[in-house]
Amino acid sequence: MDIDPLDLKDKADEAAEAKSRLNAMVAVTIALLATFMGICKVKDDNIVQAMQQAQADKVDWWATYQAKSTQAKVYEVGALTAKLTAQTASGAARASVLQSQQKLEARSAHELADQAEDKANAEKAGKDYDDLNYRDDQFDLSDTLLALAISLLAITALTQKRWLYWLSLVPTFFGVLMGTAGLFELKIHPDALSRLLSWLSGFLG
Numbered sequence: 001m002d003i004d005p006l007d008l009k010d011k012a013d014e015a016a017e018a019k020s021r022l023n024a025m026v027a028v029t030i031a032l033l034a035t036f037m038g039i040c041k042v043k044d045d046n047i048v049q050a051m052q053q054a055q056a057d058k059v060d061w062w063a064t065y066q067a068k069s070t071q072a073k074v075y076e077v078g079a080l081t082a083k084l085t086a087q088t089a090s091g092a093a094r095a096s097v098l099q100s101q102q103k104l105e106a107r108s109a110h111e112l113a114d115q116a117e118d119k120a121n122a123e124k125a126g127k128d129y130d131d132l133n134y135r136d137d138q139f140d141l142s143d144t145l146l147a148l149a150i151s152l153l154a155i156t157a158l159t160q161k162r163w164l165y166w167l168s169l170v171p172t173f174f175g176v177l178m179g180t181a182g183l184f185e186l187k188i189h190p191d192a193l194s195r196l197l198s199w200l201s202g203f204l205g
Contacts, residue, residue, distance in 0.1 A: 079105045082098070
């Protein structure tokens with residue numbers, strides 16, 4: 001049975017067309033993912049800077065809290081000393097000592113009131129840090145998944161295996177999902193997936 005050269009040419013053309021379509025799909029997908037990753041990177045960098053500021057604010061507020069706690073105790077001891085001194089004083093001296101006691105007690109109460117505000121500010125800074133860290137984890141997970149997807153796409157271009165392209169869409173979907181969650185502050189945070197990826201990174205490393 002003779003082989004028709006036209007049939008061979010048609011099959012070759014079909015194979016070339018299929019290869020061209022697959023390469024185009026890979027190229028477009030990588031370009032879109034690279035653009036999305038760039039947007040996420042900019043936002044993630046801003047979040048990291050905000051995390052550093054929140055952490056610094058937290059440390060500063062707790063330091064101020066401790067300082068005012070110490071200062072309040074100093075005033076309290078001073079007031080107690082003045083009270084004891086007043087018991088042995090008389091006349092104008094006693095009145096002066098009692099006046100000093102009242103001032104010291106007022107200063108101690110003022111420091112304690114400020115201390116409560118400092119504690120609230122420190123706790124708020126800590127919560128801000130935790131919220132930002134939550135979003136930073138989302139971007140980190142997105143970056144890992146999309147890097148995996150791009151690696152699969154690169155292998156697809158080399159091997160021309162179409163099934164690898166469809167496989168790459170799995171990490172692509174979850175990577176885009178996590179990146180979108182980070183961009184729009186959505187509460188999507190698969191801890192189990194994060195732990196699995198951490199374990200795999202340690203295992204492969």
